[in-house]
Amino acid sequence: MTDYYLCPLAHDDITAISAIERRAHSSPWSDTQxxxxxxxxxxxxxxxxxxxxxxxxxxxxxxxxxxxxxxxNIAIEPTYQGQGWGSILLEAMIKRLNEAGAESIWLEVRESNIAAQVLYQKYGFKPVSRRKHYYACADGRREDAWVMQKIAD
Structure with a gap:
């Protein structure tokens, strides 16, 4: 795997972040968000x-x-998905939140995003509830979300 580094996002990163967001998510966050x-x-x-x-x-x-x-929110550029980068990013997020004093970590994931659910479960997240019609879909429908929780390491 190529060498990498993780650093706090900077204002100059917004163009790259926004481009990844639009390619990686069906309902992307706005540039303002x-x-x-x-x-x-x-x-x-x-x-x-x-x-x-x-x-x-x-x-x-x-x-x-x-x-x-x-x-x-979490995303990997689609051309780099399936290569282990999501695991690296998720591990870093868990480490940062544990260091910040998190006793548990929560997230929502689209019901249809099986790859993300498998990744989250690999790192100890368990589904605890479902939010009906939580996510908007491009075709106007709404999709359920799984709420997942991990007890901190």
Missing amino acids: LAAPTGRFDHAYGLHLMQPHALLIGYFYARCVAGEGELL
């Missing part, structure tokens, strides 16, 4: 590949409040 003011998210990190020029290929937004960690 992605360029959230400092302090809105405790943890916003980008995964950069070391090449002649560092290439941002993934990111996550998470927060920790009163001992509860929450993964708000």
Whole structure:
């Protein structure tokens, strides 16, 4: 696997983040949401590949409040999916939230996103409930979300 580094997202990353967001998610966050003011998210990190020029290929937004960690958004550039980068990014998110004092970590995932569910379960997340009609779909339908929880390491 290529060398990489993880660092806090910077304002200059917004163009790359936005492009990944639109390609990776069927209902992407807006540029305004992605360029959230400092302090809105405790943890916003980008995964950069070391090449002649560092290439941002993934990111996550998470927060920790009163001992509860929450993964708000995570994405890997689709051309890099299925190569283990999602695992690296998820491990980093879990580590950051544990260091921030999270006693549990929560997330929502589309019912149809089986690959993400398998990845989350590999790292100890368990489905605890379902949110009916949580996600918007491109065709106007609504899709359920699985709420998953992991007890901190």
